[in-house]
Amino acid sequence: MKINKKDLTFFHLLVAPGVLVLLLFSYLPMFGIVIAFQNFNPSKGFIFSEWVGFEHVRFLFELPDTMGTIRNTIEISLMKIVAGLVVPVVFALFLNEARIMWFKRTVQSLVYLPHFLSWVILGGILVDVLSINGGAFNQALQSVGIPPIFFFGDEFWFRIMIVVSDVWKEFGFSTIVYLAALTGINPALYEAAAIDGATRWKRTLYITIPGILPVIVLMSTLSLGNVLNAGFDQIFNLYNPMVISSTDIIDTYIYRMGLIQAQYGLATAIGLIKSVIGFVLIVISYRLASRYANYRIF
Template sequence: MKAATAAAAPAVRTGRRRNRHWLVRYWDLYLMMVPALLFLVVFKYAPMYGVVIAFKDYNLIQGVFGSRWVGLQYFRELFAFDEFPQVIRNTLAISLMKLIVGFPAPIVLALLLNELRLNKFKRSVQTVTYLPHFISWVVIGGIAVDVLSPSSGIVNKAIQAFGFEPIFFLSSEKLFRWILVFSDTWKEVGWGAIIYLAALLGINDELFQAATVDGAGRMRQIWHISLPSIRSTIIVLLLLRIGHLLDAGFEQVLVMYNTTVYDVADIIDTYVFRVGLGTMQFGLTTAAGLFKSVIGCVLLVLANTLARRMGEDGVY
């Protein structure tokens, strides 16, 4: 035993010297990591202590640690609400619709932009498509109200010009979810395409040249070269999207919905905002947030495990 310990000691010292060597050699790269690490610690990890509010009768004067413990009371109250099952269904329905429509859209846009040969036109289209990402949902909600207004909206003006009755888009339970989906896709499609464009630029041009020599057209090159080359990027982004399946877009829904579409548009975040924060029930809102986080973590782990079993790298 002593001999083994003595033999292992030099190896440990060698490993430590090697680590110090890497720190000294790449000190500038590690220094660049410091702001990002500080951001994660200060804004992501440090506030996590507040999760205990979900298990306490939180009082602003007594503070987080001075408030009385109530155990799982708020979780029982949350699941006991008559509207909560409907809220869960709405959240999943809207998230899945956004996933089905909104996730492939950036991939298609990136593939189309990658096929453009006029660089000026390509850059112009890329700029126009990702600019909506920087527009607030408050502004987009106002635009949607003006465009879809039954009395003065341009869409209903066109409908009336063909002799049909105006449609109350934002008050229709059948149409409201689709308005959320397509407005979200329009806002984020250009921003998401940037990642796929970067992945497409990393493909070796010799693969396309060889495919051209073999007589493959552009569609065959996209299907057999471009898509397989960015498959790992698609898988990683899909896994991250699945982890946020219960995030159906709080700000978007809050700005655009109204009482007539609560049955199809009221999601977890907006429901908790109305019921919890509206009555200053901080413990209830924290319990709902913790519930979402746990479910999202479970979904991410399951999806990542499935991806790794299928031969992909996954997120971790």
């Protein structure tokens, strides 16, 4: 079959805007990595700023807040990853058992909707609902004699709120992935198991879960690349000085160092370290996905 070069040119033109955006906003800014090794001065630019080598990296680990920030990032990320894997699987299994199609589709659409909302909007909703002064949730607790919970001032409850709200926002998207995997299971397996007298629970345990296990393994391994991404948008819109010691993450640390305190070199060094570690974790996760879930990109 002969390829028409005019058709290829048309498709290349379609791809060109996306490639241009990728180059401008993803690859071109990489030259800014040199700021991590400079005492960067915006008035002097990249060329004339003083070169300090690895001084920012050394100074970074001498700061008292650095290790606490890294620990917070890993702890919050792991909690989100575990909850973000368990909840969608359980919900997909329950939703898959629904036999009324309009109900199943409605619920699926409703749980998917929060995925499209920004944390600016959801942050305002959470403040209104969970506020200790007039929040709907705390008013409901007080109506049954339970003391109100200071979600935005108690470090323990703030972390719980962060994890739960993140799962609520994103589990609908993951649920769709697992529902799609459930459709790939051969119905004959269920029919044979039912004839043999297997209960619905036994069919779920020995047919459904093993049937979607490769997808669960795949999603688990790919999530390793997000260990250092605890969710800047969410935490930045919700945290405050009362809980900053337990919820300050790498991204908010970079924001304060770079944009608030104008320590550009130090902030870039933190971001570079995070990017290098994240790249290594992504490579490891893809290796694991290729080995245990037969998932390959290249």
